[in-house]
Amino acid sequence: MRKRWIVGVVVVSMFISACASTSALRSRNNEKRRVKDEANEFYNALRDKNPEKMWQLLSPFVKKENPKEGYVADVEGILKAVTDLDYSNLTVVYMSKKLAVTQVYIQFRFHEEDKVSNIDECARAIWLRFPEGWRVQEYGLSCSYMYMPDKKRIKFLTKNVPDL
Numbered sequence: 001m002r003k004r005w006i007v008g009v010v011v012v013s014m015f016i017s018a019c020a021s022t023s024a025l026r027s028r029n030n031e032k033r034r035v036k037d038e039a040n041e042f043y044n045a046l047r048d049k050n051p052e053k054m055w056q057l058l059s060p061f062v063k064k065e066n067p068k069e070g071y072v073a074d075v076e077g078i079l080k081a082v083t084d085l086d087y088s089n090l091t092v093v094y095m096s097k098k099l100a101v102t103q104v105y106i107q108f109r110f111h112e113e114d115k116v117s118n119i120d121e122c123a124r125a126i127w128l129r130f131p132e133g134w135r136v137q138e139y140g141l142s143c144s145y146m147y148m149p150d151k152k153r154i155k156f157l158t159k160n161v162p163d164l
Contacts, residue, residue, distance in 0.1 A: 032092045035100045035127055038134040042125075043087045043104060051075035059128050059135040061160070083109045093124070094148060098158040100127040100134060103143060128161050 038057060045053035051072040055063070058071075085108035094101035102125050110117045122143030127134040137157060141147045149157065 031129075032095055032100075035092050035095070035102060035134045036090060038127065039090055039102045039104070039125065042136055042139075043090065043106075046079075047085050047087065049076075049079045049082075049085075051079070057136055059137045060130065061128075062135075062137060081111045083111065096154070096158075097164075098129050098161045099149070099154055100129070101125070101148060102127060126157065128157065129164060131162065131164060 042054060042057045045051070045057070052068070054075060055066075055068050055071050058066070085106070087104050087106045090102060090104045092100055093103045103122060104125075105120070105122050107118075107120045110119055123139065124141040124143055124147050125139035126137045126141070126149065128137045129135075
């Protein structure tokens, strides 16, 4: 009788553990989807040359250092030289509770005086999680070196991000 009870407790414990793991995985996948949705909004705004929307998706820390009017004017100035901008293969390459890193391939033409350069590059971005959603902290990071923030950098970037 005691063996059955022990077996029953073990089976119930395994079931509860499996359910908790499934729930955590589902929650993590939902957050990954949310990061990708926010990143798609950001890169769609970039493609559509909408720096106001890009500014809305910046983290509060970046916004504090870059007032809207100045940021919009700077990005508009840069985007005047850009045509045929598109992006593809957006993925989340790192994920934690407060920080995510995305990777995307960006293609565009850059017009400089009488020279046109075709650009096709991989770029990474750091996203921080706030109550209003995932927001861009840094973007345009090179994939050439497979950029990934180390533990010290993650701690620095997330130290003032609220717990949710």
